[in-house]
Amino acid sequence: MEHSDIADDLESVLITEQEIRDKIAELARRIEADYAGERLLLVGVLRGAVMVMADLARELSLPIEMDWMAVSSYGSGTQSSGVVRILKDLDTDLHGRKVLIVEDIIDSGLTLSWLRANLGTRGADSVEICALLRKPAAAKLAVDVRYVGFEIPNAFVVGYGLDYAEKYRNYRDIGILAPHVYSSQ
Ligand SMILES: O=P(O)(O)OC[C@H]1O[C@H](OP(=O)(O)OP(=O)(O)O)[C@H](O)[C@@H]1O
Ligand SMILES: Nc1nc2[nH]cnc2c(=O)[nH]1
Numbered sequence: 368m369e370h371s372d373i374a375d376d377l378e379s380v381l382i383t384e385q386e387i388r389d390k391i392a393e394l395a396r397r398i399e400a401d402y403a404g405e406r407l408l409l410v411g412v413l414r415g416a417v418m419v420m421a422d423l424a425r426e427l428s429l430p431i432e433m434d435w436m437a438v439s440s441y442g443s444g445t446q447s448s449g450v451v452r453i454l455k456d457l458d459t460d461l462h463g464r465k466v467l468i469v470e471d472i473i474d475s476g477l478t479l480s481w482l483r484a485n486l487g488t489r490g491a492d493s494v495e496i497c498a499l500l501r502k503p504a505a506a507k508l509a510v511d512v513r514y515v516g517f518e519i520p521n522a523f524v525v526g527y528g529l530d531y532a533e534k535y536r537n538y539r540d541i542g543i544l545a546p547h548v549y550s551s552q
């Protein structure tokens with residue numbers, strides 16, 4: 368698929384590739400300052416966080432390790448089902464580790480509050496969260512998110528890892544999906 372085809376399915380671009388790059392660099396400087404001298408474990412949440420994880424990891428000048436979890440709370444729709452399932456667990460023992468969960472987006476906050484609680488029982492030294500995007504509903508939650516890239520409005524966004532029915536993850540900007548895409552499904 369050509370990029371122009373993806374762009375036809377967007378109502379508008381919300382965050383450009385360049386803005387994402389600048390924000391990841393800004394987050395990386397904060398993380399480097401906070402974890403200087405530490406052996407950080409980045410935990411990426413498949414599949415949405417793949418792009419953030421790849422770019423953040425390469426931007427960090429710290430010695431990091433990477434592991435992955437796959438959890439699912441959405442299926443192929445745009446509404447949270449309210450049920451979080453582990454589809455793939457970590458391979459790393461968390462005892463004594465400084466863990467940073469890396470996410471693309473916090474919407475209801477359900478995925479991350481569940482994940483933070485789950486990882487919190489595994490003996491880690493600390494479990495913090497870095498999310499590129501956060502929607503208003505989650506900003507009100509008690510989940511303490513140390514690193515947030517952008518506060519965004521309550522719209523369904525795609526691109527830079529974020530999908531709609533598995534499409535648009537490879538779009539370089541982050542955009543709001545056009546209504547005709549939903550109605551044609
Ligand atoms: O704050 P919440 O309301 O829980 O929503 C956020 C989660 O939803 C999306 O993942 P999804 O479960 O759709 O799977 P994916 O990462 O494979 O796209 C997104 O990547 C976050 O992980
Ligand atoms: N692609 C995508 N996935 C989500 N999961 C929760 N919110 C969103 C969103 O706005 N876009």
Ligand SMILES: [Mg+2]
Nearest residue numbers: 412413414415
């Ligand atoms: Mg996800």
